[in-house]
Amino acid sequence: MHRIVEKQVLTPVTKLLVVDAPLVARRCEPGQFVIVRVAEAGERIPLTIADFQRSAGTVTLVFQEVGYTTQVLGTKEEGDFILDVVGPLGVPAELLAEGRVACIGGGVGVAPVYPKAKALYQSGVEVVSIIGARSHDLLIMEDMMQAVSHQLHVCTDDGSSGYHGFVTAKLQQLLEAGEKFDEVIAVGPLLMMRAAAEVTRSRGIKTLVSLNSIMVDGTGMCGACRVTVGGKTQFCCVDGPMFDGHQVDFAEAVRRSLMYQEEEKTALLQCGCRGGSE
Amino acid sequence: MPTQPAAERVRNFQEVALGFDAGLAQQEAVRCIQCKKPVCIQGCPVNVKIPEFIQLIADGDFSGAARLIKETNNLPAICGRVCPQEEQCEKYCVLGKRFEPVAIGRLERFAADWELKEGVTPPARPERKPGKVAVVGAGPAGLTCAGDLARRGYEVTMFEALHAPGGVLIYGIPEFRLPKAIVQAEVEYVLSLGVQLVTNVIVGRTLTVEDLFQDGYDAVFLGTGAGLPKFMNIPGENLNGVYSANEWLTRTNLMKAYQFPSWDTPIKVGQRVAVVGGGNVAMDAVRCALRLGAAEATIVYRRSRQEMPARAEEVDHAEHEQVQFKFLCNPTRVLGNERGWVEGLECICMELGEPDASGRRRPVEVKGSEFVLDVDTVVMALGTSPNPIVAQTTPGLSAHRWGGLVVDGTGLTSKAGVWAGGDAVTGSATVILAMGAGKTAAEAMVKYLEEKYRTWNGGGGHRPTP
Numbered sequence: 001m002h003r004i005v006e007k008q009v010l011t012p013v014t015k016l017l018v019v020d021a022p023l024v025a026r027r028c029e030p031g032q033f034v035i036v037r038v039a040e041a042g043e044r045i046p047l048t049i050a051d052f053q054r055s056a057g058t059v060t061l062v063f064q065e066v067g068y069t070t071q072v073l074g075t076k077e078e079g080d081f082i083l084d085v086v087g088p089l090g091v092p093a094e095l096l097a098e099g100r101v102a103c104i105g106g107g108v109g110v111a112p113v114y115p116k117a118k119a120l121y122q123s124g125v126e127v128v129s130i131i132g133a134r135s136h137d138l139l140i141m142e143d144m145m146q147a148v149s150h151q152l153h154v155c156t157d158d159g160s161s162g163y164h165g166f167v168t169a170k171l172q173q174l175l176e177a178g179e180k181f182d183e184v185i186a187v188g189p190l191l192m193m194r195a196a197a198e199v200t201r202s203r204g205i206k207t208l209v210s211l212n213s214i215m216v217d218g219t220g221m222c223g224a225c226r227v228t229v230g231g232k233t234q235f236c237c238v239d240g241p242m243f244d245g246h247q248v249d250f251a252e253a254v255r256r257s258l259m260y261q262e263e264e265k266t267a268l269l270q271c272g273c274r275g276g277s278e
Numbered sequence: 279m280p281t282q283p284a285a286e287r288v289r290n291f292q293e294v295a296l297g298f299d300a301g302l303a304q305q306e307a308v309r310c311i312q313c314k315k316p317v318c319i320q321g322c323p324v325n326v327k328i329p330e331f332i333q334l335i336a337d338g339d340f341s342g343a344a345r346l347i348k349e350t351n352n353l354p355a356i357c358g359r360v361c362p363q364e365e366q367c368e369k370y371c372v373l374g375k376r377f378e379p380v381a382i383g384r385l386e387r388f389a390a391d392w393e394l395k396e397g398v399t400p401p402a403r404p405e406r407k408p409g410k411v412a413v414v415g416a417g418p419a420g421l422t423c424a425g426d427l428a429r430r431g432y433e434v435t436m437f438e439a440l441h442a443p444g445g446v447l448i449y450g451i452p453e454f455r456l457p458k459a460i461v462q463a464e465v466e467y468v469l470s471l472g473v474q475l476v477t478n479v480i481v482g483r484t485l486t487v488e489d490l491f492q493d494g495y496d497a498v499f500l501g502t503g504a505g506l507p508k509f510m511n512i513p514g515e516n517l518n519g520v521y522s523a524n525e526w527l528t529r530t531n532l533m534k535a536y537q538f539p540s541w542d543t544p545i546k547v548g549q550r551v552a553v554v555g556g557g558n559v560a561m562d563a564v565r566c567a568l569r570l571g572a573a574e575a576t577i578v579y580r581r582s583r584q585e586m587p588a589r590a591e592e593v594d595h596a597e598h599e600q601v602q603f604k605f606l607c608n609p610t611r612v613l614g615n616e617r618g619w620v621e622g623l624e625c626i627c628m629e630l631g632e633p634d635a636s637g638r639r640r641p642v643e644v645k646g647s648e649f650v651l652d653v654d655t656v657v658m659a660l661g662t663s664p665n666p667i668v669a670q671t672t673p674g675l676s677a678h679r680w681g682g683l684v685v686d687g688t689g690l691t692s693k694a695g696v697w698a699g700g701d702a703v704t705g706s707a708t709v710i711l712a713m714g715a716g717k718t719a720a721e722a723m724v725k726y727l728e729e730k731y732r733t734w735n736g737g738g739g740h741r742p743t744p
Binding site: 044089 | 477480505525
């Protein structure tokens with residue numbers, strides 16, 4: 001059982017929980033994730049470790065309420081418990097030790113970008129961050145990203161704050177203006193990561209994306225999370241979740257992510273919850 | 279043994295084989311001729327005192343029989359159900375030469391179930407001995423090793439990666455063959471011997487083997503199993519509706535997807551399901567498919583019926599449940615519709631050629647014999663290999679190229695103080711062989727700990743370092 005020591009409501013549908021998990025906090029690195037099970041009849045869902053505090057033995061989880069399990073998790077308050085938190089899982093991100101990196105986060109994808117931007121910033125890499133959301137009230141972690149970036153660009157789809165347009169359009173604008181990056185890290189919805197990879201492909205800038213496949217165990221024993229990268233099948237939970245965005249078969253990843261669409265709706269309806277946020 | 283009628287049981291996940299009642303058990307027990315030199319015992323990897331416990335059943339002392347079995351076997355209700363007795367104890371039964379062998383497995387199950395029903399009294403705790411052991415993996419090998427060490431007085435902590443202990447007993451073997459309440463009861467018995475259980479710890483990620491030694495463990499047993507699924511690497515294998523048997527069974531058994539949406543984990547079952555493979559896991563997967571609501575479920579196997587590694591009893595059960603069998607047939611491609619979902623399995627016919635290294639005749643493709651099976655779900659049950667995480671993260675631990683850990687006859691690995699056993703060493707095998715390996719390693723670990731602490735005077739002196 002893992003106690004929730006802090007809760008922040010980032011937007012009406014995005015919550016931040018600081019969770020007591022000393023064994024996870026002891027070893028985790030940027031890029032890794034945990035599998036969470038909220039209650040006894042619950043399912044196992046993967047959540048990125050957005051931040052960690054080794055001395056306090058806690059990890060920070062940020063999630064958007066997109067379905068039944070995340071909504072249940074969203075109702076948990078400080079002092080409540082999460083049944084299972086297992087990790088750290090996945091391969092830590094291989095981060096550059098010097099140079100200039102663009103860190104791009106779309107929607108709740110800002111959360112997984114944050115620990116990478118923070119580690120890069122602390123090791124002396126120049127960090128240019130581009131974060132975005134559909135509208136200003138859905139934007140998360142702006143202050144946190146500001147603190148670990150040399151430059152921060154905020155984008156909204158509806159123009160309610162910052163740049164009016166997608167984060168990938170902002171990236172393209174910066175590149176066209178002659179800005180140089182040694183690497184791009186892009187995390188967000190699959191379509192956004194694909195668009196980011198397309199922007200950098202012709203310019204030959206290495207682009208890392210973090211894939212959010214369907215997972216069950218998260219330890220490599222089932223292959224539910226398999227993705228095709230460079231023509232080869234990889235398990236996102238043990239070979240990833242970070243991959244070379246130019247090598248990922250995004251069409252397949254999108255198709256596989258929709259596999260349980262109907263069941264996800266059933267789960268919401270049967271349990272009498274309010275509808276999803278989308 | 280009485281069973282649930284086939285037509286009824288394919289609609290539920292309740293146990294198929296109902297077990298002996300006291301009358302049937304005693305009737306069967308008196309068939310045992312109580313050999314002076316019982317050869318049945320040599321077929322049992324954990325050396326259960328077979329004639330003695332059968333005599334107790336014949337005498338009506340059922341709890342006594344269960345206690346006697348438990349002197350050497352910590353998990354008898356499980357073994358009585360899932361051991362391939364026809365290749366082990368019952369294979370050696372003298373009666374089997376002219377008649378049916380004594381139904382040792384069913385009798386073991388009867389005694390264990392009797393005790394579970396009556397209430398189990400754990401044995402008295404032995405005197406505490408110096409020495410602390412970490413057991414990695416709470417499957418059959420780990421449970422046996424941990425139980426045996428605790429029974430000898432050692433402090434044992436068992437680390438499990440999943441949220442529930444049992445390994446393949448809990449995520450792999452379905453409820454209708456091995457009820458989870460039975461697994462839970464037997465795991466609780468092992469814990470009652472004094473074993474500590476820590477779930478949600480992945481050794482190699484959450485903690486390393488080095489961390490365990492640093493945290494004060496004197497010895498480590500790796501019973502991490504063979505959880506890595508094999509795929510065929512044919513086109514279309516990543517289409518929606520293609521599962522590994524591990525995913526299919528984990529969703530069904532561990533996560534109880536058959537009770538969706540009361541349980542939250544979904545599973546997608548088509549009208550026609552093909553399961554590729556011929557082992558026990560394939561039989562479990564195909565029989566789950568019917569119970570999950572598939573109209574038709576088919577085994578696709580590249581050799582013929584005789585070569586199938588599955589237990590004859592499981593194949594019979596599957597047949598009675600109307601599972602279809604396509605022998606000498608191998609998939610070449612998974613076909614998908616425009617939305618990326620499975621809509622067929624292209625197969626090629628095979629014929630048997632010369633025997634291969636395993637002694638089984640090698641299947642050879644018949645040119646131009648491709649045909650399409652009309653299915654919408656495909657489950658790959660092609661076997662598994664050891665999970666590489668522990669080997670990759672433990673310096674000095676040698677593994678074979680195919681992933682199995684290298685050990686000597688006692689289970690000792692290439693790393694001092696580290697033993698291993700079960701599927702992590704052999705690749706996917708049986709529950710009872712894993713238990714035998716756990717027992718052998720526990721024996722060797724006891725010697726190691728005794729030697730290590732021989733000069734230690736029980737608290738006054740320095741604790742020896744690993």
